[in-house]
Amino acid sequence: MSRVYNFSAGPSMLPEEVLKKAQDEMLECGKSGMSVMEMSHRSKDYQEIIDGAEALVRELMNVPDNYKVLFLQGGGSTQFAMVPLNLANKNKKADYVITGQWAKKAAAEAERYITVNKVASSADKTFSYIPKLDKSTFSSDADYFYICYNNTIYGTRFTKLPETDATLVADISSCVMSEVIDVTKFGLLFAGAQKNLGPAGVTLVIVREDLLDDVMDITPTMLNYKTHADNGSMYNTPPTYGIYVLKLVLEWIKAKGGVAELQKINEAKAKILYDYLDSSKLFKGTVVPEDRSLMNVPFVTGNDELDAKFVAEAKAAGFVNLKGHRTVGGMRASIYNAMPVEGVEKLVEFMKKFEAENA
Numbered sequence: 001m002s003r004v005y006n007f008s009a010g011p012s013m014l015p016e017e018v019l020k021k022a023q024d025e026m027l028e029c030g031k032s033g034m035s036v037m038e039m040s041h042r043s044k045d046y047q048e049i050i051d052g053a054e055a056l057v058r059e060l061m062n063v064p065d066n067y068k069v070l071f072l073q074g075g076g077s078t079q080f081a082m083v084p085l086n087l088a089n090k091n092k093k094a095d096y097v098i099t100g101q102w103a104k105k106a107a108a109e110a111e112r113y114i115t116v117n118k119v120a121s122s123a124d125k126t127f128s129y130i131p132k133l134d135k136s137t138f139s140s141d142a143d144y145f146y147i148c149y150n151n152t153i154y155g156t157r158f159t160k161l162p163e164t165d166a167t168l169v170a171d172i173s174s175c176v177m178s179e180v181i182d183v184t185k186f187g188l189l190f191a192g193a194q195k196n197l198g199p200a201g202v203t204l205v206i207v208r209e210d211l212l213d214d215v216m217d218i219t220p221t222m223l224n225y226k227t228h229a230d231n232g233s234m235y236n237t238p239p240t241y242g243i244y245v246l247k248l249v250l251e252w253i254k255a256k257g258g259v260a261e262l263q264k265i266n267e268a269k270a271k272i273l274y275d276y277l278d279s280s281k282l283f284k285g286t287v288v289p290e291d292r293s294l295m296n297v298p299f300v301t302g303n304d305e306l307d308a309k310f311v312a313e314a315k316a317a318g319f320v321n322l323k324g325h326r327t328v329g330g331m332r333a334s335i336y337n338a339m340p341v342e343g344v345e346k347l348v349e350f351m352k353k354f355e356a357e358n359a
C-alpha cells in the first residue's frame with residue numbers, strides 16, 4: 001500500500017487512524033453484530049453514535065446550550081437556500097460580503113427569496129483579499145449578515161469579524177475545527193463535512209434556538225431547521241455512516257488536544273509553506289499576506305506550462321491534487337487538519353528541488 005499526500009480541496013484527506021478504526025469496525029460495530037451502515041437509525045446503538053457526535057461538537061467548539069447542533073444533508077450548497085428561508089423572517093433582507101465563488105453562490109440563491117445587499121466584494125482582484133468593510137454600506141434592517149469565513153478556492157480568510165448588529169451567519173465549510181471560533185458571535189454556522197470533518201454527505205449546522213421560529217410559509221419541511229432541531233436530526237433517515245465517521249474524526253481531534261492545539265499545528269504548517277513561497281524566486285502566493293488562509297494555499301509560477309509541469313511531476317512524486325481552481329490557475333495546496341506537518345515539509349522540499357531544476 002502506498003498512500004499519497006492528498007492536497008485536494010475536498011473531499012480531502014482523513015486521518016489514517018480514523019480510516020483504520022472504521023475498517024476495524026466495518027463488519028461489527030461494538031457488540032451490535034452489524035456494520036453501522038446496516039443499523040436502524042432508530043436503534044439504541046445508533047442513538048449512542050449520533051448523541052456522541054453531537055456531544056463532541058459541543059465540547060470541541062464550546063457550543064452554548066442555547067444553540068442546536070444539527071446533522072443535515074444536501075451539502076454546504078443547500079445551506080445557501082436554508083439560511084434565507086429560515087432567517088430572513090422579519091424584513092426579508094440580508095447583507096452579504098462577496099469574497100469568492102461560494103459567497104457569490106450563496107448570495108445568488110438568497111436573491112431568489114429576499115433582498116440581498118452586497119456590502120463589499122473583492123472580485124476586482126480575483127478575490128485575492130478580504131475587502132475592508134464600511135459600516136455605512138450595511139443595511140440598518142438586515143435579518144442577518146453573511147460571510148464565507150474561509151474562501152476555499154481563493155485562499156483567503158476573515159481574521160476579524162464584521163462589526164454588525166445583525167445576526168452573523170458564516171459558511172465555515174473549509175475551516176471548521178481548524179481554528180478556534182467563538183460560536184457566541186454567530187447566529188448560525190454551517191459546514192459541509194468533506195473538508196475537515198469526515199466524508200461527504202453530512203452538513204454540520206450550529207444555530208441559535210431563538211432563530212428557529214417564524215420561518216417563511218414557503219419554507220419546505222425538509223429545509224426548515226426546526227424540523228430537524230425538534231427531531232434530533234432524525235426527522236427522516238440521517239446520513240448514518242457519515243455521522244459515524246464524523247464522530248471518529250471528532251474523537252481524533254479530541255485526542256490531538258482539541259481545536260486550539262490543532263490551530264497551533266495548522267499555523268505552523270501554513271507558515272512552512274508561506275515562508276517558502278515568500279522566499280522563492282519561482283513560486284509566489286496569490287493572496288495578500290494579512291488575509292492568507294490556514295487551510296487553502298494557492299500559488300503560481302506565472303507560467304502556465306511550468307505550472308502544468310509542476311503539477312504532473314508532483315503527482316508522480318506522490319503529492320496529488322495540487323492543480324489550482326480554474327478561476328485562479330496555477331496550484332493550490334489544501335492542508336486541512338488531517339494533513340500531517342510532514343506532508344507540508346515534504347511538499348516544500350519537492351518545490352525547492354523543482355525550483356532548482358527549473359530556474
Ligand SMILES: *Cc1c(COP(=O)(O)O)cnc(C)c1O
Pocket residue numbers: 010074075076077078102148150151152171172173174192193195
Ligand atoms: C466546498 C464548499 C462549499 C460547497 O459544499 P458542498 O457540500 O459541495 O455543497 C460551500 N462553501 C465552502 C466554503 C466550501 O468550501
